[in-house]
Amino acid sequence: MTEPTPNARQRELIEAIEGIHVVDAGAGTGKTFAITRRYANLLSEGYEPDDVLLVTFTNNAATEMKERVVARCDYSMSALRDAPISTFHSFCHDLLLEYGADAPSYLGIDDQITQSTQLLENEVIEADRFRTFLSQFVDAHPEHEAVFRVLNDPTALLELIRELAAKGVFPTVDGWYRDGAAALDGDFGAFEELFAEANAPNEGANGATQSNLRTSLSGFERDRCFLPDAPSEDELREGYPSIDDRWAEEAFVEDREALTEFIHDVYVEYIQFAVRRNYLNFSFLQLFAFVQLCEDHALRESIAFEQVMVDEFQDTSEIQFKLTLLLAGTDNLCVVGDWKQSIYGFQYAAVENIRSFERRLRAYKRELNGEHERVAFPIEEVTTIPLRRNYRSTQSILDLSRHALTVPATGSESVDRTVEDIDGLEAATDRDHSTIAAFTSASEHEAILDRIETIVGNDDYAVDENGDLRTPRYDDIAVLTRTRRFGRELQTTADEFGVPVAYEGGVKLFETDQAILLLAWLRILADEDSRRGWAVVLERAGYTLAEVEQILDEHTYPDAMDAFRDRLAAMESIGAIARQVFERYGFEDAYASSLVALLQDVSDGTTRNLGGMIRFIERSLDAEATHEIDDNPGGDSITVQTIHAAKGLEHPIVIVANINRYSFPPAGGGDDRIRFEDPIGLRQTKLSSTAHGQPHLYDNWRYRVLSACLGRDYDEERRLLYVAMTRAQDHLLFSAGAEPSPLFENLPLEPESVEPDLEESRIDRTEQTRLQVSIPEPDVPAGQSPHALMDDRVFEDRDDGRGIEFGNRVHEFAEQYADGEAVEPASDDERRVRDFIDELEGELHVEEDAYLPVSVGEQEVTISGVIDLLHVTGDRVEIVDYKTDRTRDAETEYRKQLSVYYHVVRQLYPDREIEPSLFYSGKGTVVAIDPLSMESLSDLVKIERESNRSDQGENPTIR
């Protein structure tokens, strides 16, 4: 496809190379496209790649940008390899490795960052190390006992540290860096404003009614136990229609010295712990890079770039905005984003960075220039470039998407923004063929799949391909969800019904068979009579429950397993143990390799600390830790992903699913006992005290009042809905279950209630599939397909999530390619088939009919089927059946099918060696099949016919 021509506004951004430029535009308006072109333009204007810093949000985006830049300028990919087009994290990492050895010294920490300092990306591993740190910390600091007792979850404390770091609040060994202490105190003035807003009387029909704050403090004491100094509800709510203003100060002012000291000590000692152990997390990378750039003036000035550009600016945190300013040597600064797509609050994105860009720019410059001028360029002139033309969606999708940002997320929420407040976008296409619909169903998963079956092949849902409409396929459809769980469940249901689904996103790695078996063997290694370990291993080997019980009671483990345990015991590392276990069970997949890599990481690749490893796996299980694993089979399948993962992508047909109560927005606000919130600063929700004699955890009444003024902000949930909707190019659907969320109910749609009949719709579709082997007119009394001999479950499992349609296409490609037609492979599977066929030197016969007469008692039955490929050479004949399965689970069943073909071909080529085999296109492997004898086949036919007769009456049917 040719590169688009920039529109006038985009051109303005591309060509305006001097001064501060901000783009806060809508989805699909070509922001990334324009910033990439701007970069290429800078190079053509004479800037060297080293002069220009381009910050993206992910490493993939950085690589993609480099590729796009290469296409537009005279630089090659290798010339741009080291160009500063990167994420904040990798930029900071490189900076520290090169210049940051002494960065810790600015916080008073003696230890240095070394070349071997690792970036620790895995959060479960870090949480594990943090727990180790915290248990040592508690022993060393009895003075913090009272605050420590309040904590219920150590990882919440780690989260808090990360949050403080993202907000630029750092400890030094003996205090706080710059104005960190003030940030922790909060801002009473700003809080008073919130208090006044929440406490303003409402207008009723007959005069003023009570303020929202007074309403929300009703039941103030209910289910809570406050310390004796707390006011009673009557005292607090004495005034009407508003509570007395004095409560703003009473609630805000609180002795937080012990809390602040505790957080200080944990924070600074954890940084020391990490640096000493040679690792940094993402937050500490940025923290040290920031400190280094702030303190080392010569370094900052020498690094400063002539041009700085940041994409996805709405997802930057406060420290990232400040880093941007420290890295800009001039006012040639360009930031591009969309406040409506700011969805990374949980990673400390500050939407205000883009919404109030100019205000923040002034505040940060002032702050950074405190005692030394660090930001020397002028910031008075900021040019805002609006982009309004959307190149992705139809006008009706764009019009509806504005509603996402105004819809209440709860029954009682009122959003003080109207659709008119949202800048409208204008579709670049005149065509508006979109179907926009919503449906609800008590069986939501099935309803979605049912709807998908209606969409595929249906011209009412035609999609635009280069200006022409074409019939939709599975891979045009994306199901987007707020939470991961629903996506995984949908995949499971889709697998049951054979609907091809590719789930993209986090996998609970420790809940896989691979991890469960590994954990079992580790337990056996740690304790040779581990019941929990042996039970899993024995059950997996097929022992019945009674047999397992007996073996466990008598400790009479099978010899082969005993020997395997001894082999494992001799292994030096956890990685080696894991590899052995996976080899034993034939796991050669992405899960197995990710587990090996992860466990090697945790154990530093050297030690063999079994206890630690078992605990790590158990904790990961408890934490329901998810890991990004590429489990995408490719081919024609529906994409299921979270809205977060879909950011920046586009799909012809989008179904936003699971818009249900408690799921979107998700329920609960967490139970973190220590919090840092703007503008109230650092607070405890619970207080430990012996006020009534015994140590007890009391609720903090002050926090109760403060939080009532903050309210819960659902704006990010609306933005998520906006992101999901604006991924759609042609059609947009919404689905909910029995209890739809207000986000669903308040959209201007008329949902239809549906009762799915997926079984029915699947039958319609599978009728034309290859799974039903074509049977020619039988010339003998009865006929049968080899598939009839197989266990039916094979048919369900066979596609392994990739779909019958996908299998059909691979077969069709294979047939045409072997026939010498000029077809191009359209998937990796087809490429593997092509490579395989290319290697064959003999004669090829495709789609050969095969008939095998089998005697069953008195009767003669013909089994017939179609052989995918016969490869005939001088001395042998290879029978090839293509399989698109990802696993080899169904091989015993396929053996029956191949055995039929074997006996047919043997009769045709009596003097050649016959080699039946399966070609797994997913991996490109050929597996030889050991054929069954004619007697065994005859027995199978007999069994099959008997079961058919008992199931279906007199006459066996032909499948």
Ligand SMILES: Nc1ncnc2c1ncn2[C@@H]1O[C@H](COP(=O)(O)OP(=O)(O)OP(=O)(O)O)[C@@H](O)[C@H]1O
């Ligand atoms: N001037 C143009 N003419 C035609 N197509 C364009 C033009 N500008 C951008 N596009 C196309 O529009 C699509 C969206 O562009 P891009 O991803 O850059 O937008 P974006 O604003 O970054 O989107 P989002 O914020 O939703 O991630 C891309 O397919 C891009 O090639």
